[in-house]
Amino acid sequence: MKSIVAGLDVGTSKVCALIAETSGEAPALLGFGIAPCAGLRKGVVVNIEATVEAIRAALNEAQKSAGVRVGTVVVGVAGPHIxxxxxxxxxxxxxxxxxxxxxxxxxxxxxxxxxxxxxxxxxxxxxxxxxxxxxxxxxxxxxxxxxxxxxxxxxxAAQSYGQNLNKCCERAGATPTEIVFEPLAAAAATLFPEERELGVALVDIGAGTTDIIVFHGGAVMHTAVLPIGGGHLTGDVAAGLRTPLQEAERLKISYGVATNMVVGRDDMVQVPGVGGRAPRMIQRRLLGEIMGPRMEEIFAMVQREIGRSEVADNLASGIVLVGGSALLEGTQELAERIFNLPVRRGLPVNLNGMPEELIKPMYTTAAGLVLHAAAANGNGPGTMRNGRLLGRWRNRVSDWVREFF
Ligand SMILES: Nc1ncnc2c1ncn2[C@@H]1O[C@H](COP(=O)(O)OP(=O)(O)OP(=O)(O)O)[C@@H](O)[C@H]1O
Ligand SMILES: [Mg+2]
Missing domain, CATH: 3.30.1490 (Dna Ligase; domain 1)
Structure with a gap:
């Protein structure tokens, strides 16, 4: 039976809504919408109005491009309260x-x-x-x-944070049928079964948070959220080069590096002048000197978290990096050096029909939320046909046991 499902990733930098059609096992994307969002800090809603607007914009765009309307969504949650x-x-x-x-x-x-x-x-x-x-x-x-x-x-999750997120979705016109921990969704979209089996840590470095989920023997062994992300890198560049945040963000994305291992000795970049002053040229290595220590700090915190799982020494499939900040040049090289494990960038490959522009590490969570929505839409007792939030967890457990094994 065909049905329509939607995933909504409410991130610190953007809201991404994906709509898919599911018939049986494999859902396929019908449409998507992305809107910048300024309503969150460190993964948590701090401005209802701004968040509602961003959700509404992303949902409208997704509905228009899919040619269907959706009344319910599966929404992602992160934040240090998890x-x-x-x-x-x-x-x-x-x-x-x-x-x-x-x-x-x-x-x-x-x-x-x-x-x-x-x-x-x-x-x-x-x-x-x-x-x-x-x-x-x-x-x-x-x-x-x-x-x-x-x-x-x-x-x-802290009840009040979940309630705020829920309220934002409702006010934007979509009822959440389920709230999913974001890295669990990202894992569904990018990991291979062998990786979960052999041991892998998925690390989502977004704008406001860094989320971690560790798998071994096919099961989730550890989860954590760190209140640090790409926004800190932008802040560091702005402070270090005395340039406005917007310029710092642009510089970071165009020329930023996680380590100077990947920068040539004489690479130069142009920094726009502020307040009528002329633009100036700087060595690209300066960006590496500003951003490198922050990336090292993030990875050191991640390493400490992974160390808390009982399987830290058994991650044969290494580290998978997702989230927008995984695009930063040199990130993989730095991570390999710090973790001393194989590192790969994760893309949302497990959802069919994704256009090329969405095959990027920042859309992995949204794709995973669609996969979760499709799984919940099966015939199991956990299906939330009446749109009741969260359903009974017991039903979802038995669903999960069925789905997983
Ligand atoms: N090419 C790039 N190089 C470096 N950083 C990038 C690049 N592209 C995007 N980013 C950064 O990625 C971050 C956004 O990533 P993402 O969309 O995964 O975050 P989010 O989901 O909105 O936030 P969070 O998950 O933390 O709530 C921003 O900080 C942005 O600057
Ligand atoms: Mg995110």
Whole structure:
């Protein structure tokens, strides 16, 4: 059956709305809209009015180019208020053989950790199960045993931030059916199954935040959000060269570098004059000297976070960089040196029908949100036909178990 789904990435620098048609398994893009957004700081809505306007503009453009209207969206969330934690639960198996109900109960038990009332659960992601003494079980349903254990990763968000985002979407004319942690969406759009299996860290360096998600053995092992991103680089260039932010942004995008390893000794660039003064020429290495330390700081923070996952030494597939700042020249080279792992740039390749202009690391999250919307639109009980926000997480867990294994 054909249906229309939409993903909405509300980022610190832009809102990106994608509309796709899904029939069965593979959704394909129908239309898109992008609008600059000044309503967020560090991934969090701080100006409702400006955010509503940007969402409305992006949605209108997407609806026009797709030739369809959408009433619901799957929206992404990030920001330093997000917390990821691992948990563990045990239950007795009732009928001697594990069934769906037992899996739900054990995940319920694992989820019974103290989650403060002002936080909402975004995702409950099973990592692995154990049946009696047999560990490392991915799908325990049908297995014989008396004791079922589950390891899960839980992602929670501050309730008020989620509510603000929700309000902005509603006021712009679209009801969020689900709020998805942004790097989880980005992972859906760019990672290959082998990478999740062998171990990989996806790092989304946007304008206001750097989001991290670590996979191993096919499961999410760690998540984190750092309140730092490309906006800091622009600020550094503006301060270092005493040039307005807009010029600094342009200079960064045209000539910026993450490391002087990739800059020739005599490369020169022109810096426009401010307040009627004449433009001046500077060595491009100066940009590297300004931006390099900031990029090193970001990667050092990322490395510390990855170190907190239990699989830091087992990331055979290395690092995948997404987000607009992954386009900065020399980023891959610097990351390879710091992490001492293979590094690649991630593009939204898992969504069909993306035009070339959208095959860029900053549109990975939006593409992943569409993939999430399409998955939720399947026939599972987690489908939110009535547009209820977030549904019951338990349904989504069983959906996830089905989808994943
Ligand atoms: N070619 C480029 N070189 C360096 N930086 C770039 C380039 N293109 C875009 N950027 C930077 O990427 C950032 C925007 O990336 P992105 O669209 O992924 O962020 P966002 O989703 O709006 O923000 P966030 O995810 O942090 O809320 C900006 O800081 C921009 O300056
Ligand atoms: Mg983003």
């Amino acid at each position: 917390r990821g934690l691992n948990s563990h639960g045990i239950v007795a198996v009732r009928g001697g053989e594990v069934n769906q109900r037992d899996v739900e109960r054990v995940i319920d038990a694992a989820q019974a950790v103290a989650i403060p009332l002002d936080r909402q659960v975004l995702h409950v992601l099973p990592q692995q199960f154990a049946v009696d003494d047999q560990e490392g079980v991915r799908n325990p349903i049908g297995m014989a045993g008396v004791r079922l254990e589950a390891c899960i990763h839980i992602v929670t």
